[in-house]
Amino acid sequence: MKLKIGLVFLAGFAACAALLVLLAATWSPTKGVPESEQDVYYPGTEELAPDEMRVVALGTGMPTARPKQAAACWLVELGNGDKFFFDLGAGCHERIAAQKIPYDFLDKVFIGHLHVDHYGDLASFWLGGTTMNRLTPLRVWGPSGHAPEYGTKYALDRLQEAYIWDIGTRAGFIDFRGGQLEVTEFPYDGVNQVIFEENGVVVRSIPAVHGIDGAVSFILEWNGLKFVYGSDTIPNKWFVEYAKGADVAVHEVFLPPPLLMSKQGFAPGEALMVGTQAHTSPQQFGKVMSMVKPRIAVGYHFFNDFDTEPVVREGVRETYDGPIALAMDYMVFNVTKDDIRVRMSAIDEEVWPSPAQKKKNAPDSSKMIPFSDFVRSGVMPMTEIVQPMFDEINEKYGTDIKPLFK
Numbered sequence: 001m002k003l004k005i006g007l008v009f010l011a012g013f014a015a016c017a018a019l020l021v022l023l024a025a026t027w028s029p030t031k032g033v034p035e036s037e038q039d040v041y042y043p044g045t046e047e048l049a050p051d052e053m054r055v056v057a058l059g060t061g062m063p064t065a066r067p068k069q070a071a072a073c074w075l076v077e078l079g080n081g082d083k084f085f086f087d088l089g090a091g092c093h094e095r096i097a098a099q100k101i102p103y104d105f106l107d108k109v110f111i112g113h114l115h116v117d118h119y120g121d122l123a124s125f126w127l128g129g130t131t132m133n134r135l136t137p138l139r140v141w142g143p144s145g146h147a148p149e150y151g152t153k154y155a156l157d158r159l160q161e162a163y164i165w166d167i168g169t170r171a172g173f174i175d176f177r178g179g180q181l182e183v184t185e186f187p188y189d190g191v192n193q194v195i196f197e198e199n200g201v202v203v204r205s206i207p208a209v210h211g212i213d214g215a216v217s218f219i220l221e222w223n224g225l226k227f228v229y230g231s232d233t234i235p236n237k238w239f240v241e242y243a244k245g246a247d248v249a250v251h252e253v254f255l256p257p258p259l260l261m262s263k264q265g266f267a268p269g270e271a272l273m274v275g276t277q278a279h280t281s282p283q284q285f286g287k288v289m290s291m292v293k294p295r296i297a298v299g300y301h302f303f304n305d306f307d308t309e310p311v312v313r314e315g316v317r318e319t320y321d322g323p324i325a326l327a328m329d330y331m332v333f334n335v336t337k338d339d340i341r342v343r344m345s346a347i348d349e350e351v352w353p354s355p356a357q358k359k360k361n362a363p364d365s366s367k368m369i370p371f372s373d374f375v376r377s378g379v380m381p382m383t384e385i386v387q388p389m390f391d392e393i394n395e396k397y398g399t400d401i402k403p404l405f406k
């Protein structure tokens with residue numbers, strides 16, 4: 001009997017050892033962990049299936065800045081190759097760069113309203129993007145306002161004027177096709193109006209209620225999948241009606257008023273007004289999602305920490321019991337008709353620009369604005385250092401480029 005138990009034990013031990021060897025072989029570092037087993041998303045390493053949508057949270061925070069969370073920015077990538085931004089809030093540009101997507105593919109931006117935490121990094125993305133090898137004009141859609149000077153066109157015309165010095169330094173030095181800004185303003189009060197229709201993708205806008213007239217929410221539909229993005233809004237009838245059936249419904253959720261006071265220093269009046277009349281409290285968010293019934297409800301727009309997340313979640317759970325994610329920067333949603341997979345990303349901090357997707361043209365020297373004689377008089381040309389650099393490159397690439405200063 002003892003022997004039998006011993007043999008069974010030995011056999012069991014051998015089986016375990018064999019299993020361990022097998023597992024070791026499967027998970028060997030020389031083979032790598034299979035993609036299906038990855039719990040983390042590594043940007044730039046995963047192909048999208050033709051029928052798949054990937055949503056990446058690139059800004060989930062506030063106008064109040066912090067390293068952990070940039071302000072509002074959401075990237076939607078589709079299996080057909082199209083990519084869309086919804087808002088480009090302050091601080092999001094570095095998170096965009098971390099996606100390692102060539103900038104020529106990042107040419108469509110939809111702005112929900114003109115708060116700095118929703119388009120504060122547009123200039124950085126637009127002009128900085130020309131140094132990230134974007135050679136395609138940047139297209140921006142945004143709402144009108146109650147008067148022309150409150151609309152997107154007015155704001156972005158002035159943004160281009162504000163950056164005239166920046167543009168003046170670049171246009172003659174680099175291929176500046178990516179510096180073109182194409183702005184489409186649409187009426188803020190259109191209800192389920194089509195504002196974009198290309199390549200099987202439709203984007204619609206609905207009015208939002210936030211601050212003053214001129215805020216909207218967006219609905220993107222493609223291949224039977226529906227992504228809804230609230231930008232900022234308090235609960236409203238348009239969102240409840242037109243977000244219905246969403247696969248992913250993103251809607252702001254603010255900290256409850258007591259936390260706005262204790263954590264953020266709001267006065268009682270500020271906390272109540274901002275937290276429920278300009279923004280959406282957790283309980284209001286839950287009520288909206290109970291009516292919309294998305295496959296997954298996504299809340300964002302609060303400082304998401306170990307001590308605030310449980311409070312927000314508890315508040316939402318008073319009024320909503322469906323699937324939910326309270327988003328952090330770099331949260332990723334892979335969406336198909338059968339599955340929604342939610343992961344966090346691992347980010348490479350040392351990102352470089354992706355290669356240009358088009359052949360670069362020579363800079364347009366007619367756009368170069370000359371220095372004054374005064375500034376030229378201060379130049380130390382260092383010809384003995386600079387000329388050999390030019391000679392070496394010219395010889396290697398068959399070019400004939402001359403220094404500006406001799």
Ligand SMILES: [Zn+2]
Pocket residue numbers: 113115118210211232
């Ligand atoms: Zn706002």
Ligand SMILES: [Zn+2]
Pocket residue numbers: 063072115117118232301
């Ligand atoms: Zn906001």
